[in-house]
Amino acid sequence: MMDHLVGLAAVSVLAVMEQAYFSLQVVYARRKHSVSPPSTSGPPEFERVYRAQVNCTEYFPIFITVLWIAGLFFHQGVSSLCGLLYLYSRYCYFNGYSQSPQQRRIYAGVDLLDMVSSCLIPDSTPDL
Amino acid sequence: MMDHLVGLAAVSVLAVMEQAYFSLQVVYARRKHSVSPPSTSGPPEFERVYRAQVNCTEYFPIFITVLWIAGLFFHQGVSSLCGLLYLYSRYCYFNGYSQSPQQRRIYAGVDLLDMVSSCLIPDSTPDL
Amino acid sequence: MMDHLVGLAAVSVLAVMEQAYFSLQVVYARRKHSVSPPSTSGPPEFERVYRAQVNCTEYFPIFITVLWIAGLFFHQGVSSLCGLLYLYSRYCYFNGYSQSPQQRRIYAGVDLLDMVSSCLIPDSTPDL
Numbered sequence: 190m191m192d193h194l195v196g197l198a199a200v201s202v203l204a205v206m207e208q209a210y211f212s213l214q215v216v217y218a219r220r221k222h223s224v225s226p227p228s229t230s231g232p233p234e235f236e237r238v239y240r241a242q243v244n245c246t247e248y249f250p251i252f253i254t255v256l257w258i259a260g261l262f263f264h265q266g267v268s269s270l271c272g273l274l275y276l277y278s279r280y281c282y283f284n285g286y287s288q289s290p291q292q293r294r295i296y297a298g299v300d301l302l303d304m305v306s307s308c309l310i311p312d313s314t315p316d317l
Numbered sequence: 318m319m320d321h322l323v324g325l326a327a328v329s330v331l332a333v334m335e336q337a338y339f340s341l342q343v344v345y346a347r348r349k350h351s352v353s354p355p356s357t358s359g360p361p362e363f364e365r366v367y368r369a370q371v372n373c374t375e376y377f378p379i380f381i382t383v384l385w386i387a388g389l390f391f392h393q394g395v396s397s398l399c400g401l402l403y404l405y406s407r408y409c410y411f412n413g414y415s416q417s418p419q420q421r422r423i424y425a426g427v428d429l430l431d432m433v434s435s436c437l438i439p440d441s442t443p444d445l
Numbered sequence: 446m447m448d449h450l451v452g453l454a455a456v457s458v459l460a461v462m463e464q465a466y467f468s469l470q471v472v473y474a475r476r477k478h479s480v481s482p483p484s485t486s487g488p489p490e491f492e493r494v495y496r497a498q499v500n501c502t503e504y505f506p507i508f509i510t511v512l513w514i515a516g517l518f519f520h521q522g523v524s525s526l527c528g529l530l531y532l533y534s535r536y537c538y539f540n541g542y543s544q545s546p547q548q549r550r551i552y553a554g555v556d557l558l559d560m561v562s563s564c565l566i567p568d569s570t571p572d573l
């Protein structure tokens with residue numbers, strides 16, 4: 190049973206570490222641009238980093254839920270691999286968004302949401 | 318073991334799809350009202366949709382945690398059913414809130430939080 | 446199997462109740478300072494309570510994930526105990542932050558993030 194889960198657990202731990210990294214980036218951005226809590230508004234550079242972290246945080250529980258259900262009911266290896274791909278695309282999303290709101294679109298291809306929307310709206314298909 | 322979990326998993330997948338639907342509504346509201354990221358402020362119509370999605374997102378991990386613990390330790394069928402009821406009430410909440418902040422209250426009766434507060438504050442008992 | 450999980454489940458339920466408590470505090474703060482939804486800005490007293498709840502909510506799914514993986518793969522007792530410690534420190538964080546943004550730092554020592562940052566930045570080591 191446990192063997193069956195170790196890949197999912199590893200990807201989950203990696204996801205947690207990624208979230209910690211994103212949070213730390215917000216802490217650094219707060220220092221750099223002197224935006225002290227509880228404020229969340231500041232120069233656009235800060236707001237982009239802040240929103241990138243919030244957006245990734247929003248999808249974190251959804252990601253964990255999908256990862257574990259897919260891993261338990263279908264195939265652990267495939268799920269873990271897709272999980273890794275998702276985490277990598279989130280990393281690109283975060284870095285892209287930190288630089289400019291447009292950049293985030295380019296890398297968001299593996300994003301669950303963008304997958305859906307790219308199916309519905311053909312002309313916005315991301316080129317990842 | 319797996320049979321014992323399939324109902325919970327189905328409700329979880331439905332919850333994920335509901336969250337994806339809420340997120341898409343925010344994307345559409347962003348387009349309609351020209352509120353491009355990283356901004357989250359705009360006309361009241363946009364802010365209501367945005368806040369409705371954020372509020373549902375806030376309770377998503379709490380919902381998943383309660384669903385699975387109740388399903389594992391008590392009764393899968395009952396938990397799944399209550400889960401479906403919660404998802405339906407969230408759908409009503411989202412639509413109500415999108416129309417007006419008052420509407421959201423009417424439908425929020427199955428909301429965990431409102432259940433607690435309606436126990437504590439008798440005169441605000443929701444009429445669901 | 447179930448025996449092996451009952452401690453983790455108990456801590457998770459406690460975490461859910463703590464989140465419900467934080468949410469109720471926001472509802473009360475909204476009433477007290479007349480900040481009606483969808484607005485989230487108001488007097489600093491309100492914004493601190495609001496941000497404290499949002500910040501705790503952000504870390505909730507991360508906490509649940511770490512708790513269960515640590516409990517399943519390492520030791521249930523130790524994980525549950527660390528979980529309780531985390532919940533207590535979150536309670537202190539929330540109360541501290543509600544009073545002043547500086548207060549929150551003092552109690553945030555068990556915070557995952559602060560643990561990381563206190564390792565990286567020696568002079569900001571929290572004195573918990």
Ligand SMILES: N[C@@H](CCC(=O)N[C@@H](CS)C(=O)NCC(=O)O)C(=O)O
Pocket residue numbers: 212213215216226227229239242496497500503549558
């Ligand atoms: N979303 C958080 C991410 C970083 C974080 O968790 N920071 C901690 C330690 S500085 C905090 O207490 N933030 C205050 C807040 O979120 O309002 C933020 O905006 O600050």
Ligand SMILES: N[C@@H](CCC(=O)N[C@@H](CS)C(=O)NCC(=O)O)C(=O)O
Pocket residue numbers: 240241244247293302340341343344347354355357367370
């Ligand atoms: N809370 C999100 C929900 C929708 C969403 O996830 N949008 C994606 C694709 S347009 C995004 O990158 N949003 C930017 C952001 O959240 O700041 C929002 O406000 O936009």
Ligand SMILES: N[C@@H](CCC(=O)N[C@@H](CS)C(=O)NCC(=O)O)C(=O)O
Pocket residue numbers: 368369372375421430468469471472475482483485495498
């Ligand atoms: N983050 C929430 C926490 C409390 C909560 O969940 N309130 C419910 C019932 S009053 C709500 O519908 N809030 C509206 C919102 O979050 O925009 C808030 O800011 O209000």
